[in-house]
Amino acid sequence: MINFRKLLLFLPILFLAFSCQDDVEDVVNDDDDNQDDNDINIVEMTVDNSGSSAYFVSAINGDEDATTLNEDNSTWDLTVGTRYELTITNASVHPFALRDSENNILLSMNSVDGSFEGDSEVDFQSSGSSFSFTLTQTLADELNNYVCTIHSGMTGSITIN
Structure with a gap:
């Protein structure tokens, strides 16, 4: 009991x-x-080319429409805090770079060292046809355009959200 x-x-x-x-x-x-x-936020973009005269974005995956698809040398509208992962078609003959308003290289696929490539918050990665970075406020304050480092006509403006 x-x-x-x-x-x-x-x-x-x-x-x-x-x-x-x-x-x-x-x-x-x-x-x-x-x-x-x-x-x-991660945005993936495929950056293609019209010969040696222009870049154009052929695909965007993610939560923002950074630019108009299939428009030569379109303006890109990027957002601070977003990680951009770009696939550059024909990167070996059209190496991609981001520049400031005085055309100084900030991030680059080729042997030119950009001024933000060592910034841990930007976390720049480039290998083969891939080019990725996180858009920090400091980088955004400098960023003005993108360009092919071999063909100067392949360039477009960048605006910041």
Whole structure:
């Protein structure tokens, strides 16, 4: 009889312990959901070329329309805080670069070292046909245009959101 009484006293404690565990898990899961809101926005763009006269963007994947598709040397409208991952078609003969208003190289695919290539927040990566960077406010303050470092006619303006 004594064991039965102990069991009756112990059951409500077990019930409360397990029901509180679900609440703790819900709070933890809610925090994980908030972390997703802080993820960086990534925009992928395919940059093609019209011979040696122009670049054009043939595809954009992501949450923003950075430019008009298939328009030669179009103006790009980029957003601070976004990571841009560009695929440059024919990159070996049309190396891509970003410049300031005085045409100084900020980021470049070829052997020219751009002034932002070592900035850890920009996290510039270039390999083969890929060119990726995070647009920081500091980079945005300098950024003015894109260009082929071999064919000067392949250039377009960049505006910042």
